[in-house]
Amino acid sequence: MDHVAARLVSGKLGGVEVERNVDLKRIESAVREILIAVGEDPDRDGLRKTPARVARAYAELFAGLRVDPSRVLTTTFEADHEELVLVRDIEVMSMCEHHLLPFHGVAHIGYIPGHDGRITGLSKLARLVEVYARRPQVQERLNSQIADLLMTQLNPRGVIVVIECEHMCMSMRGIQKGGSRTITSAVRGLLRDDAKSRAEAMSLILRG
Ligand SMILES: Nc1nc2c(ncn2[C@@H]2O[C@H](COP(=O)(O)OP(=O)(O)OP(=O)(O)O)[C@@H](O)[C@H]2O)c(=O)[nH]1
Numbered sequence: 465m466d467h468v469a470a471r472l473v474s475g476k477l478g479g480v481e482v483e484r485n486v487d488l489k490r491i492e493s494a495v496r497e498i499l500i501a502v503g504e505d506p507d508r509d510g511l512r513k514t515p516a517r518v519a520r521a522y523a524e525l526f527a528g529l530r531v532d533p534s535r536v537l538t539t540t541f542e543a544d545h546e547e548l549v550l551v552r553d554i555e556v557m558s559m560c561e562h563h564l565l566p567f568h569g570v571a572h573i574g575y576i577p578g579h580d581g582r583i584t585g586l587s588k589l590a591r592l593v594e595v596y597a598r599r600p601q602v603q604e605r606l607n608s609q610i611a612d613l614l615m616t617q618l619n620p621r622g623v624i625v626v627i628e629c630e631h632m633c634m635s636m637r638g639i640q641k642g643g644s645r646t647i648t649s650a651v652r653g654l655l656r657d658d659a660k661s662r663a664e665a666m667s668l669i670l671r672g
């Protein structure tokens with residue numbers, strides 16, 4: 465197995481090099497065992513390559529475990545902008561750590577730059593979502609990890625992250641309530657402490 469494929473298709477996630485390879489063979493043998501355990505024949509034509517496919521898919525879906533998120537926001541600019549910057553509807557695709565089933569939806573990320581007026585590239589916010597989402601996750605942790613890293617690295621006056629997702633573990637199995645969306649939020653700094661700033665950000669987020 466070539467090393468780039470073992471890491472991820474491109475070898476990069478969130479614009480950052482994926483650090484370690486994944487043990488594809490180990491995933492393959494585990495998937496083969498699962499297929500046998502659920503009553504399938506892993507040697508039938510349609511399933512013969514499935515363990516290897518799932519291994520490559522998992523290498524991709526969990527590549528965020530092998531990327532250092534603090535390397536995503538390295539580009540910052542002087543912009544002399546001290547008001548809210550908000551990127552809405554950033555696609556989120558993650559895997560629930562309880563059932564290893566997907567949850568998907570959108571993230572809205574806003575921040576008020578620090579007094580130095582430094583901002584980051586807009587795409588970096590989406591890249592940060594990607595790195596944290598490609599791990600076994602719960603929505604709440606995904607949400608606070610994004611907010612906390614922005615606070616630490618960008619040194620802004622405030623951060624707000626709102627995530628809305630549908631969880632396949634609630635739609636396809638268990639309670640089977642398709643279409644329900646879970647909304648979580650994390651607010652930090654001025655956006656937590658100042659009701660007017662928070663209300664302004666929330667109204668922009670909820671407008672869509
Ligand atoms: N808070 C939170 N819960 C989640 C998330 N994803 C899945 N869950 C929940 O995790 C819980 C796991 O509950 P358990 O009782 O241990 O597992 P279970 O028997 O499969 O639960 P059911 O889904 O109710 O059938 C479920 O209530 C899921 O809905 C998430 O991102 N955040």
Ligand SMILES: [Zn+2]
Nearest residue numbers: 560562563633
């Ligand atoms: Zn789940």
